[in-house]
Amino acid sequence: MNIACRATELTKEYVLKGETVRALRGVSFDVPEGDYVAIMGPSGSGKSTLLNLLGCLDRPTLGNLFLGDKDVAKMNDDQLSNIRATRIGFVFQSYNLIQQLTVVENIEVPLYYQGRASSASRKRCKYLAEMVGLGDRLGHRPTQLSGGQQQRVAIARSLVNDPYFILADEPTGNLDSNTTLEILNLFAELNKNGKTIILVTHEDEVARHTKRIVRLRDGLIQSDTRN
Amino acid sequence: MVVFFRTWALGIKSLMLHPLRSGLTVLGILIGVAAVIWLLAFGEGISREAQKQIEGLGAENILVRSVKPPSEATANQRGAIPYGLTREEFDTLVQTIPTIKSAIPIREMRRQIRYQGRLIDGRLVGCTPEYAEVTRLEIDRGMFLTDDHQRHKQSVCVLAANVAERLFPYEDPIGRRVYLADHTDYYVVVGVLRPKNATAAIGGSLDAQDFSNDMYIPISTCRQRIGDIVVNRGSGTFSGEILQLNQITFRVNGIDNVMRTADLIKETLKSHDRKQDVAVIVPQELLEQAKTTRLMFMVLMGFIAGISLLVGGIGIMNIMLATVTERTREIGIRRALGARRTDIVRQFLIETVSLSVVGGATGIGIGLLCPYMVGWVRDFAFRNWAEVMNSLPAVVKSVEPHIVPLSIPLAFSVSVVVGVLFGIYPAIRAAQMDPIEALRHE
Numbered sequence: 151m152n153i154a155c156r157a158t159e160l161t162k163e164y165v166l167k168g169e170t171v172r173a174l175r176g177v178s179f180d181v182p183e184g185d186y187v188a189i190m191g192p193s194g195s196g197k198s199t200l201l202n203l204l205g206c207l208d209r210p211t212l213g214n215l216f217l218g219d220k221d222v223a224k225m226n227d228d229q230l231s232n233i234r235a236t237r238i239g240f241v242f243q244s245y246n247l248i249q250q251l252t253v254v255e256n257i258e259v260p261l262y263y264q265g266r267a268s269s270a271s272r273k274r275c276k277y278l279a280e281m282v283g284l285g286d287r288l289g290h291r292p293t294q295l296s297g298g299q300q301q302r303v304a305i306a307r308s309l310v311n312d313p314y315f316i317l318a319d320e321p322t323g324n325l326d327s328n329t330t331l332e333i334l335n336l337f338a339e340l341n342k343n344g345k346t347i348i349l350v351t352h353e354d355e356v357a358r359h360t361k362r363i364v365r366l367r368d369g370l371i372q373s374d375t376r377n
Numbered sequence: 378m379v380v381f382f383r384t385w386a387l388g389i390k391s392l393m394l395h396p397l398r399s400g401l402t403v404l405g406i407l408i409g410v411a412a413v414i415w416l417l418a419f420g421e422g423i424s425r426e427a428q429k430q431i432e433g434l435g436a437e438n439i440l441v442r443s444v445k446p447p448s449e450a451t452a453n454q455r456g457a458i459p460y461g462l463t464r465e466e467f468d469t470l471v472q473t474i475p476t477i478k479s480a481i482p483i484r485e486m487r488r489q490i491r492y493q494g495r496l497i498d499g500r501l502v503g504c505t506p507e508y509a510e511v512t513r514l515e516i517d518r519g520m521f522l523t524d525d526h527q528r529h530k531q532s533v534c535v536l537a538a539n540v541a542e543r544l545f546p547y548e549d550p551i552g553r554r555v556y557l558a559d560h561t562d563y564y565v566v567v568g569v570l571r572p573k574n575a576t577a578a579i580g581g582s583l584d585a586q587d588f589s590n591d592m593y594i595p596i597s598t599c600r601q602r603i604g605d606i607v608v609n610r611g612s613g614t615f616s617g618e619i620l621q622l623n624q625i626t627f628r629v630n631g632i633d634n635v636m637r638t639a640d641l642i643k644e645t646l647k648s649h650d651r652k653q654d655v656a657v658i659v660p661q662e663l664l665e666q667a668k669t670t671r672l673m674f675m676v677l678m679g680f681i682a683g684i685s686l687l688v689g690g691i692g693i694m695n696i697m698l699a700t701v702t703e704r705t706r707e708i709g710i711r712r713a714l715g716a717r718r719t720d721i722v723r724q725f726l727i728e729t730v731s732l733s734v735v736g737g738a739t740g741i742g743i744g745l746l747c748p749y750m751v752g753w754v755r756d757f758a759f760r761n762w763a764e765v766m767n768s769l770p771a772v773v774k775s776v777e778p779h780i781v782p783l784s785i786p787l788a789f790s791v792s793v794v795v796g797v798l799f800g801i802y803p804a805i806r807a808a809q810m811d812p813i814e815a816l817r818h819e
Binding site: 202205207208227228231232234235236240242246247248249250251259260262263264307311 | 383387390391394706707709710711712713714715716717718719720812813816
């Protein structure tokens with residue numbers, strides 16, 4: 151089975167007010183293609199740091215991180231941007247849609263930074279919007295949508311560049327329980343169709359919907375269990 | 378190409394999120410650009426006016442004028458002080474300088490002109506027949522002074538249009554006798570002139586001339602009837618002056634000889650140097666000076682316009698810095714979704730350049746309206762505040778702004794440059810943001 155993401159001895163140190171903080175102290179794990187992983191842990195466990203590293207928003211101090219067959223640990227800023235644009239699908243807690251753009255335009259943003267925005271890609275964006283159930287709201291702006299709908303747009307956006315994995319950061323944190331369920335069902339369906347999903351959460355309720363739970367504590371993996 | 382247009386469209390969309398803010402920023406550039414065009418147009422208009430006037434004096438002419446010495450120089454002397462050009466000097470000059478083709482002696486004074494019950498303040502000008510040609514006076518009715526009048530010291534006069542109209546509202550002035558106040562002599566009107574525009578002052582030595590209240594008589598008659606002593610009565614005081622000629626206008630035979638002749642004239646009139654009561658005006662020289670002045674004027678105008686553009690640019694930078702802070706989160710999102718630093722820089726630069734280009738284009742439009750608008754505003758002002766307007770200097774009343782063609786591409790490229798220059802710092806600041814921090818920004 152192919153690997154979507156492989157971390158080996160990931161270490162991240164920050165200097166905060168003259169003190170070195172070791173946020174991650176050697177984390178190793180594999181995410182095979184088609185997996186659905188929840189990363190859990192209390193605050194201060196290094197969860198956010200790991201998320202930033204997986205999302206290529208930051209570089210590890212030590213260790214390697216392979217996305218597909220590429221080691222992103224030593225890449226420069228532009229190369230990381232390129233990886234983010236082509237290989238990672240982000241879903242955030244607060245949706246993070248761009249206010250002045252419509253639903254379709256928001257879905258198109260990652261393509262835009264690959265120079266792949268075209269009329270063909272427009273069609274794909276519309277298709278994705280329909281897939282997440284927003285076919286009748288293509289021209290709406292984010293402020294005209296409910297939280298659940300906005301998160302659907304964000305999920306459609308994360309799929310547009312056909313990424314190695316979807317990286318979801320507390321995707322249901324701002325949603326009520328019904329909508330949470332809808333979103334989790336959508337993730338489950340995507341996973342069933344072969345999408346790899348890494349979901350960061352602190353809610354056991356949410357984590358229970360995944361296939362595997364990785365628990366972090368004090369910058370180390372505490373447990374790695376399959377549901 | 379598609380990407381470029383999308384970026385552009387996106388920029389416009391972002392700007393339209395704050396129409397008032399964007400509008401005010403555009404206004405800053407607009408005013409700057411319009412100022413460049415307007416100021417250069419005014420500069421050009423004024424210098425053309427001056428040039429026309431100097432050319433009106435005639436490039437082949439040399440003017441020598443008597444200048445009244447400052448009052449402090451004569452304060453401790455009693456009675457009337459003789460000063461200025463003399464007839465003797467006139468004869469010497471004409472006889473000794475071979476390059477002089479012709480010379481016109483001129484005597485001017487303020488006098489009241491009377492016809493029956495009507496009285497107006499006018500300017501009495503004693504001159505020779507050539508005066509009409511040299512100062513471009515045009516005859517409306519009758520004729521100008523002739524050599525015959527001159528030779529026989531006849532008591533005849535030619536009236537400017539305004540004088541004729543006010544003294545003779547209902548009759549034909551030709552053949553009538555007009556009187557100078559305080560004198561019992563009369564002058565028979567032989568001609569009436571067409572209206573002539575006033576000229577503006579050129580330099581310090583040639584005053585603005587208003588030809589509308591003139592009365593012309595032969596200079597020989599003037600000498601005989603009026604003489605050289607002029608007494609000015611004021612309230613409770615009077616002062617006198619002794620002056621033979623106010624001005625001599627020389628015509629030189631050929632433009633190449635002008636400077637040499639002027640030097641000879643100055644040399645001949647050297648005795649006046651100490652009193653400084655004679656000024657030699659060489660229109661050709663003035664023309665050269667006017668060119669230099671024009672250049673200086675343009676530089677100054679450009680400088681002022683540059684400052685207003687600078688202010689507009691600072692406005693752009695200010696707004697863009699605010700925008701960047703406000704859109705930190707959007708920058709974070711875009712970075713997370715794969716935007717490189719250069720993409721962010723481009724996005725913000727496109728916005729500033731759009732602002733400044735829109736400002737530049739409308740500024741050019743308004744700049745081009747300048748000549749029309751000046752006309753309307755002036756007409757309006759004359760209709761409503763005629764007195765105030767009439768008291769303004771002639772330049773203000775008559776200047777016609779003239780658009781300098783070069784100012785249009787200049788203004789436009791300057792506005793683009795301003796957009797880039799003042800947009801680059803906010804854009805780089807946006808691009809340098811840490812995407813993680815930016816995403817966390819509320």
